[in-house]
Amino acid sequence: MRRLTFIYLAGYLLAGGLGLVVAPGVTLRLLGSTGAYGDVMPRFAGSFMVVLGAMIAQLARARDFRYYGTTILGRAFIVLVLVALYVKTRDPLFLVLNAIVLVGLLPSIYAVTRRGAVQNSTGGK
Numbered sequence: 209m210r211r212l213t214f215i216y217l218a219g220y221l222l223a224g225g226l227g228l229v230v231a232p233g234v235t236l237r238l239l240g241s242t243g244a245y246g247d248v249m250p251r252f253a254g255s256f257m258v259v260l261g262a263m264i265a266q267l268a269r270a271r272d273f274r275y276y277g278t279t280i281l282g283r284a285f286i287v288l289v290l291v292a293l294y295v296k297t298r299d300p301l302f303l304v305l306n307a308i309v310l311v312g313l314l315p316s317i318y319a320v321t322r323r324g325a326v327q328n329s330t331g332g333k
Contacts, residue, residue, distance in 0.1 A: 209318075209319040209322075210273050210276055210316070210319050210323075211268050211273075212315075213312050213315050213316040213319060214264055214265075214267055214268035214276075214279075215265075215268050216312045217261075217264050217279065217312050218261045218262075218264040218265035218268060219261075220261075220308055220312070221257045221260050221261030221264060222257070222258060222261035222265070224254070224308075225253075225254040225256070225257025225258035225259075225260075225261055226254065226258060227254065228250045228251060228253060228254025228257065229251050229254040229255055229258065232245070232247050232250035232251055232254065233247070235250070235254075236250060236301065239304045239305065240300040240301050240304045241299055241300070241301035242299050242300060243297055243299040243301065264279070276316070276320065277320065279316070280313065280316050280317060280320065283309050283312070283313045283316070284313065286309055287306055287309055287310060287313065290302045290303075290305050290306045290309070291306065294306070
């Protein structure tokens, strides 16, 4: 399950990031945005998303889960920021982005807690 959630994370980072770099206006409209964000900052954010997505894809490919917990904390922080941005702007974009993040975050949390429960019940084996 950890690998699958990494693949999902890499997928939306790469797809969303490329969309923001290539066609920020179209991508923002597809995500339900009602705000005006210009072209520069969405492209800049998209470039970060592409780089992060590529790094997560490499972790998934190598089955390297050493930073799995860190990705959960990072996504939890992003959820909080997206909620705050929605409260401030009322732009549905932030609800859509929150849904995308939570679809991957909740199974990730489940995988970590389930893995811990299994390890505890088997004596850490």
